[in-house]
Amino acid sequence: MVKLPSAPLALHLDSAALKANWQWLAGRNGTARCGAAVKANGYGLGAVEVARHLLAAGCRDFFVATWAEAAELLPHLHGAALSVLHGVRPEDMAFALASGARPVLNSPEQIARWREADGGSCDVMVDTGMNRLGLSTRDVRPDLLAGLRIETLMSHLACADEDHPLNSEQLRRFRQAAAGVGAKTLSLANSAGILLGEKFAFGLTRPGLALYGGIPRGDGAGHIRQVVHPRAQVLQRRFIRPGQSVGYGATYVAERRREIAILNVGYADGYLRGFSGTGAALHEGAHLPVLGRVSMDLLAIDVSTAPEVGEGDWLDLEFDLPKAAAQAGLSQYELLTTLGRRYARIWR
Numbered sequence: 001m002v003k004l005p006s007a008p009l010a011l012h013l014d015s016a017a018l019k020a021n022w023q024w025l026a027g028r029n030g031t032a033r034c035g036a037a038v039k040a041n042g043y044g045l046g047a048v049e050v051a052r053h054l055l056a057a058g059c060r061d062f063f064v065a066t067w068a069e070a071a072e073l074l075p076h077l078h079g080a081a082l083s084v085l086h087g088v089r090p091e092d093m094a095f096a097l098a099s100g101a102r103p104v105l106n107s108p109e110q111i112a113r114w115r116e117a118d119g120g121s122c123d124v125m126v127d128t129g130m131n132r133l134g135l136s137t138r139d140v141r142p143d144l145l146a147g148l149r150i151e152t153l154m155s156h157l158a159c160a161d162e163d164h165p166l167n168s169e170q171l172r173r174f175r176q177a178a179a180g181v182g183a184k185t186l187s188l189a190n191s192a193g194i195l196l197g198e199k200f201a202f203g204l205t206r207p208g209l210a211l212y213g214g215i216p217r218g219d220g221a222g223h224i225r226q227v228v229h230p231r232a233q234v235l236q237r238r239f240i241r242p243g244q245s246v247g248y249g250a251t252y253v254a255e256r257r258r259e260i261a262i263l264n265v266g267y268a269d270g271y272l273r274g275f276s277g278t279g280a281a282l283h284e285g286a287h288l289p290v291l292g293r294v295s296m297d298l299l300a301i302d303v304s305t306a307p308e309v310g311e312g313d314w315l316d317l318e319f320d321l322p323k324a325a326a327q328a329g330l331s332q333y334e335l336l337t338t339l340g341r342r343y344a345r346i347w348r
């Protein structure tokens with residue numbers, strides 16, 4: 001077989017920035033350990049590679065959502081702890097028991113299932129106000145939890161990215177719930193929760209977004225570094241005359257002659273339609289705006305100010321997450337987790 005050509009679109013992933021973000025977050029924690037949420041394929045970056053770099057930085061506690069994610073990651077964790085946030089369904093039990101990862105038990109049903117199987121160490125999630133997954137605080141009773149070996153008791157903050165009264169209320173309820181449980185470790189804070197201050201850190205934190213360059217609260221700006229740098233190759237350069245349009249719907253109409261470059265990236269790669277007319281490529285300091293609608297596989301940009309850009313050149317897409325989120329009208333989480341499979345993922 002002839003060798004497959006390299007992909008015409010790439011994510012440059014900055015391992016030094018990933019590690020620096022983890023270390024910065026760990027430094028906000030007081031004496032708490034800093035873990036890492038690597039669900040959804042490491043927020044789109046690639047869970048195995050993310051874990052490899054964070055292990056090297058010293059991270060020993062990882063979190064995924066499902067057992068399929070756990071199966072992919074476990075061979076690469078070299079004994080570091082892995083918690084599976086969605087707990088155990090009946091059909092998960094055989095795998096979970098054999099795996100060495102811990103389920104995060106979320107309901108009386110899951111607790112009964114794990115206890116009856118004599119499953120060993122587990123985590124427990126208590127719901128302190130988000131009303132998503134977890135035991136309600138009234139179910140955190142000695143009789144319900146009897147016989148479990150609880151490694152980490154955790155809860156999850158609903159509004160940590162805002163100054164919201166629920167934050168301190170959840171903190172209060174979590175402390176109260178934890179008092180009767182006898183878990184080895186307590187854990188409440190995600191990325192934004194870490195920035196709320198040390199009293200939210202307890203024994204272990206669970207950042208995701210901020211590891212990958214997301215800035216969950218203003219306080220993180222200037223400390224958290226960009227990790228993901230999408231790039232795409234120019235497939236064609238052309239010019240359009242005044243009055244001519246670009247792309248589907250002819251939404252962009254040139255008021256004067258324009259030089260345009262067509263890049264090999266589109267909404268199927270997670271460069272979503274929200275960047276139509278708002279996003280930009282970057283080339284040697286030049287800011288090259290997206291023209292018209294983003295297509296499934298292609299993107300037009302204005303290279304009128306960059307005469308040197310031609311077919312085969314690589315351009316960076318602007319992807320500073322808070323700014324890109326505002327441009328696209330999406331959350332920073334969505335921008336990361338929709339990054340597509342066609343990118344070559346290149347760690348440096």
Ligand SMILES: *Cc1c(COP(=O)(O)O)cnc(C)c1O
Nearest residue numbers: 037156190191192206207208209
């Ligand atoms: C996703 C998730 C996290 C990480 O949250 P970020 O906001 O990305 O830091 C932490 N804990 C739980 C339970 C989660 O589901």
